[in-house]
Structure formats: C-alpha cells, structure tokens
Amino acid sequence: MSSNQESIVRTLVVALVVSLVASIFVAGSAVTLKPIQQKNALLDKQRSILAIAGIEGSRLSADEVRALFERRIKAEVIDLATGETTREYDPLTFDPLKVAKDQNISRALPGKEDIAFIKRREQYTTVYRLEAIDGSGELEALILPVRGYGLWSTLYGFLAIKPDLNTVVGLGFYQHGETPGLGGEVDNPAWKKLWQGKTLFDANGRPDIEVVKGGVPPGSQKAGHQVDALAGATLTSKGVNNLLTFWLGEQGFGPYLERLRRDMATPENQEEEE
Numbered sequence: 001m002s003s004n005q006e007s008i009v010r011t012l013v014v015a016l017v018v019s020l021v022a023s024i025f026v027a028g029s030a031v032t033l034k035p036i037q038q039k040n041a042l043l044d045k046q047r048s049i050l051a052i053a054g055i056e057g058s059r060l061s062a063d064e065v066r067a068l069f070e071r072r073i074k075a076e077v078i079d080l081a082t083g084e085t086t087r088e089y090d091p092l093t094f095d096p097l098k099v100a101k102d103q104n105i106s107r108a109l110p111g112k113e114d115i116a117f118i119k120r121r122e123q124y125t126t127v128y129r130l131e132a133i134d135g136s137g138e139l140e141a142l143i144l145p146v147r148g149y150g151l152w153s154t155l156y157g158f159l160a161i162k163p164d165l166n167t168v169v170g171l172g173f174y175q176h177g178e179t180p181g182l183g184g185e186v187d188n189p190a191w192k193k194l195w196q197g198k199t200l201f202d203a204n205g206r207p208d209i210e211v212v213k214g215g216v217p218p219g220s221q222k223a224g225h226q227v228d229a230l231a232g233a234t235l236t237s238k239g240v241n242n243l244l245t246f247w248l249g250e251q252g253f254g255p256y257l258e259r260l261r262r263d264m265a266t267p268e269n270q271e272e273e274e
C-alpha cells in the first residue's frame with residue numbers, strides 16, 4: 001500500500017471512530033434526558049393549568065406545584081360521548097393526545113363537524129377539578145383541555161370555568177406555533193384577561209362565544225359573550241373561536257357538562273351514586 005493510500009485509510013478510520021463515539025454520546029444523552037424532559041413538560045403543563053385556573057404557578061417550585069396538584073387538583077378521565085367518568089384509565093398517566101391518534105379509541109371527524117381542524121377526536125380525555133382550599137372537596141373551577149388549528153399550528157390549551165359551568169375563569173395555551181407579535185399574542189396576559197368572566201352558553205345551553213374582529217362594539221348587547229380579536233391576527237383569533245365552539249359543543253364537552261348540570265340539579269342522586 002502506498003503511503004498516500006495508507007493516509008486515506010487512516011483518515012477514514014479516524015472519521016468512523018469519531019462519528020461512532022459521537023453517535024453513541026448523542027443517543028445516550030437522548031435516552032438519559034428523555035425522563036427529565038417528560039418531567040419538565042408535565043411540570044409546565046401543571047403550571048399552565050394552575051395559571052388558567054387563577055393560581056399563579058410560575059414562581060412555585062416543582063414540589064409546590066406537585067403538592068398543589070395532590071391537594072387541590074383532581075384529575076378524572078371521562079368518556080366524551082356519554083359525559084360519564086371512567087375508571088378504565090389512570091388519570092395520572094392517561095394521554096388524550098396519544099389516544100386521539102389511536103384509531104380504536106378515537107373518531108375521525110367528518111369535515112363539517114371538524115370546525116377546530118383536529119381531524120380525530122379521542123373517545124376519552126382528562127378533565128381537572130380545582131377544589132376549595134379548605135379540603136371540603138367543593139368545586140372551584142373545572143379545567144378542560146382544548147385544542148384547534150389557528151393559522152400555522154394547532155393551539156393546545158385549557159379553558160377553566162366556574163362551578164356554574166358557564167362563566168370563564170381563564171383561557172390559555174401551553175403550546176402553539178403562531179407568529180410572535182401576531183397570532184402569538186394569544187399568550188399576552190392583557191388578551192387572556194379579556195376572557196375572564198365571559199359567558200360561554202346561550203339561554204338554551206348552546207355554545208355562544210364570539211371573537212370579534214375590530215373589537216367588541218361599545219354597548220354591544222352580547223358583550224358578555226364577546227372578546228376582541230387580536231389585531232392583525234384575525235385568523236388565529238378565528239381559530240380560537242372555532243376551537244372553543246367545538247369543545248363546548250356536542251362533539252366536545254357538551255355531554256359531560258350536561259351530565260354535571262343534571263348531577264348538580266339532583267344532589268340526592270349524586271349521593272346515592274357515590
């Protein structure tokens with residue numbers, strides 16, 4: 001072998017060894033970091049749930065967030081079609097977004113029903129009850145997962161409502177890919193504040209919430225059901241409007257909220273069931 005050929009072989013061997021070592025390192029890091037990433041993602045989601053339910057969670061430590069969840073936030077898995085709670089799944093590990101991809105426990109939405117552009121809807125999902133600080137178990141807010149397409153991305157978030165099952169406590173998104181400064185203003189605290197106290201349903205129990213392009217007109221008779229659209233981001237705003245209408249309707253939490261209203265109207269039945 002000429003010295004030229006030898007040097008090429010040596011270079012190739014060195015390159016191969018370096019890439020092998022690097023790939024082992026990258027693969028190893030990915031495996032080691034995955035549980036940490038999952039833990040942080042869960043913590044972010046829990047903080048987001050707390051904030052939307054009116055508890056400022058961003059400054060709380062991971063242990064404080066965990067403790068608050070153990071004491072005051074009760075997760076339940078519900079069947080969206082019947083509105084009943086199911087014990088088939090563990091609410092702590094159940095992942096509705098994974099279920100939405102499983103053809104056996106999700107449903108493809110026909111175009112005209114799919115106003116939130118989510119394509120498939122899971123049969124089961126997790127809802128969260130914020131309970132009173134005194135430990136009485138009294139409901140303070142119900143926190144529902146919502147999602148739908150904006151302009152560029154699916155927005156994933158939560159809607160918190162009061163025990164009257166009609167008034168907004170908070171709305172917020174923990175993940176989206178809308179443009180910062182335009183659709184990304186869904187995260188602006190000033191815009192999120194506009195949602196607080198809005199009424200979600202009309203007198204017949206139908207979803208009735210509207211994001212208004214150009215702003216809610218002064219003196220609007222329906223101001224209680226209306227929120228200003230984001231300036232320069234009408235399409236994201238419309239997406240938020242559509243996703244709320246979807247999740248509050250028959251394909252979303254309609255049957256669940258109806259079941260809760262029935263339970264609340266007949267507390268003696270509720271006691272018997274328990």
Ligand SMILES: Cc1cc2nc3c(=O)[nH]c(=O)nc-3n(C[C@H](O)[C@H](O)[C@H](O)COP(=O)(O)O)c2cc1C
Pocket residue numbers: 151152178179180182183184230231232233234235236237
């Ligand atoms: C680079 C770029 C990014 C944009 N991002 C968004 C966005 O995230 N959400 C949105 O609704 N509109 C976005 N728009 C604007 C839309 O194309 C559209 O003009 C706007 O939604 C209409 O809102 P308006 O009627 O309030 O002007 C973007 C436009 C450009 C050029």
